Amino acid sequence: MKRLTLTQLKNICLSIRESIELNKSKTNLFKEFPQGCCRDASLIVGIILKKMGAIELVYCRRDFDLHYKSHAWLEYNSFIIDITADQFDTTIPNVIVSRTPIMPFHQKQHEEPLTFSIAGMDAIDLLKDMEIIEGALSPKFSS
Template identity: 45%
Template sequence: MDIEAIKKEVYKAREVFEKHCNHISKTFFGDFPSASCGPSADLIAEYLLSKGVQNIEYVYGERNGGSHGWLEIEGHIIDITGDQFEEGIEGVFISSNRDFHNQFSPQTRNDKPGVNGILRDPYNKFKALMETHA
């Protein structure tokens, strides 16, 4: 899957979360996009992996007592929750520009992102919505 196809899926994912956050999981996404960065990144990573996307990393950093997580794919930052910050970025951010994300430091990288047991049910709901969302 090339970056344009990935972008299409990521924009669709943001729409699905906006419209169905409580259905997917009120616990993890009830205040979407606030406090939803890690779980939403995990669900998107799992979905993209199921579509054959490789080299996905989950990146996590801290700033001023808070934290933020996002995905990176071959130098492209994929972030659908950066707009939760007052001085944040747009709702869907797909770019190699690191200015905003470099504020979160130190950064921890996980090259095996995806869904663990607690997110399996929300992922199944998310995946079904992604596959039926036009």
């Protein structure tokens, strides 16, 4: 079982974020990225990280309440991994990989093992988008 380091996680997440930003016009689910894309972005990041050996990923989410909109992110080896947090505030880093919650909305209410079934009815579109995004990744990060 391979453990990815903080530096490796950040570099991989930055590369995925860049690939999404450069290719969002070609996708079905990421046209408004990062707005409203936290679930799908988390799934893509998680699937790519799993291919790289990070199998202990947990999908986390917080539901809408009076203080925060709903949000989703990943946790791995006690790291919070979030490539869409800046959708709420542009002063937030666009890629978060941290052992400490940077934002209050990272106080999870729900967690579950990372599986593709989380995508629900969007699974086919997500698979198509993932091919585009993963295909555009730097060769050192593609599986």
